[in-house]
Amino acid sequence: MKKVLKIAGIILGIVLVLIGGFALYINATGIPSYDLELPENYAVSADSASLTNGEKLVRLTCMDCHINYENQLLEGKKMFDVPASFGEVWSANLNHPETGLKSYSNEELAYLLRTGVKKDGKYAPPWMVKFPNMADEDLRDIIAFLRSDHPMLQPSEVRQPAPRPSFLVKFLSHVAFKPFPYPQQEIALPNAGDQIARGQYVADAVAGCFSCHSADFTTIDEYTPVNSAGYYGGGNLLKDAAGQDIYSANLTMHPETGIGNWSEQQFIDAVKWGKGPKYPVRVPMPKYTDLTDDEIRAIFAYLKTIPVIENSVDRTR
Ligand code: HEC
Ligand code: HEC
Numbered sequence: 001m002k003k004v005l006k007i008a009g010i011i012l013g014i015v016l017v018l019i020g021g022f023a024l025y026i027n028a029t030g031i032p033s034y035d036l037e038l039p040e041n042y043a044v045s046a047d048s049a050s051l052t053n054g055e056k057l058v059r060l061t062c063m064d065c066h067i068n069y070e071n072q073l074l075e076g077k078k079m080f081d082v083p084a085s086f087g088e089v090w091s092a093n094l095n096h097p098e099t100g101l102k103s104y105s106n107e108e109l110a111y112l113l114r115t116g117v118k119k120d121g122k123y124a125p126p127w128m129v130k131f132p133n134m135a136d137e138d139l140r141d142i143i144a145f146l147r148s149d150h151p152m153l154q155p156s157e158v159r160q161p162a163p164r165p166s167f168l169v170k171f172l173s174h175v176a177f178k179p180f181p182y183p184q185q186e187i188a189l190p191n192a193g194d195q196i197a198r199g200q201y202v203a204d205a206v207a208g209c210f211s212c213h214s215a216d217f218t219t220i221d222e223y224t225p226v227n228s229a230g231y232y233g234g235g236n237l238l239k240d241a242a243g244q245d246i247y248s249a250n251l252t253m254h255p256e257t258g259i260g261n262w263s264e265q266q267f268i269d270a271v272k273w274g275k276g277p278k279y280p281v282r283v284p285m286p287k288y289t290d291l292t293d294d295e296i297r298a299i300f301a302y303l304k305t306i307p308v309i310e311n312s313v314d315r316t317r
Helices: 002-029 048-061 106-115 136-146 167-175 195-206 209-213 264-273 293-303
Strands: 237-239 245-247
Touching: 002 167, 048 136, 048 195, 106 136, 195 209, 195 293, 264 293
Parallel strands: none
Antiparallel strands: 237 245
């Protein structure tokens, strides 16, 4: 008996030392780094159509996180909606002459936006979005606009602190969060005549509606959005403007718990102006004033094709 206890004790000791060693290793290495496999010559064109599209996409996909609303510069800020368990996070000053976009080549920028790996090889955890499924035409337009001298891109010397990831984020970055592969081939825009494909593209690959509107941020699949748990069934716990709990709405066509009884116009009014037929659509749901009615109609058409989920979301909080 004594011998068995002794052996069990030794095994337990070894396990504890291994766990402790792994924890020390993770804490010491922090967020992991990766080798960059940059695309060759990611040329962009600065014609006016590209710049107009690029500006629209930057407003839609970068601005919320990177803009200082007081001076309208993309100079970064403290991110208050990152869960406290993830640590303290500041978004980068994109306009800094030495450390901002000017220090990134087009290839490095495309690589960061697709894979999540920064030019120094460090991985950017999920607090910075990735666009693994965006069409190259749109990605090139974003980069073209970011190279322009638009007022929101004027130089700023502000230095944002580097994020202070919690142990949890460091741990998850070793075992769960991984960079996405850089696509082997160019990604084409969906066929202009295919309304449903266009709707899926805008909702999933560009605006990322699924990330808030599925069950939980920890179970979304950014690479293959349709595999996210509770895809568009809502119920994801978020914070409103006052820092109070609020749940995302069910956007599937369930007649009682989703938007199955909504008209196309009601959907447009909600997405663009925050006017729902029954309830106002509150923060943190953005007002998508930069999406055209045609794009919002396409999203609605797409939502009509996905599996219906019965999930009654509490609208009182
Ligand atoms: C959900 C919020 C969010 C969105 C949306 C977002 N970013 Fe970021 N971004 C961050 C955060 C947070 C960091 C700091 C990340 C880090 O250092 O781990 C960051 C860092 C960066 C960096 C600096 C990387 C470095 O080397 O330090 C660049 C460049 C960047 N973002 C560009 C963009 C562009 C371009 C877009 C739009 C296409 C965008 N971001 C959209 C949150 C966001
Ligand atoms: C940052 C998270 C977030 C993103 C991104 C987001 N939403 Fe929402 N959305 C919410 C939340 C939270 C609510 C619930 C608001 C409330 O209860 O007042 C909501 C509500 C809605 C509603 C109202 C539904 C109802 O039953 O009243 C619609 C429609 C909607 N979102 C569509 C979209 C579309 C389309 C997109 C992408 C273009 C999108 N949302 C992106 C968070 C988000």
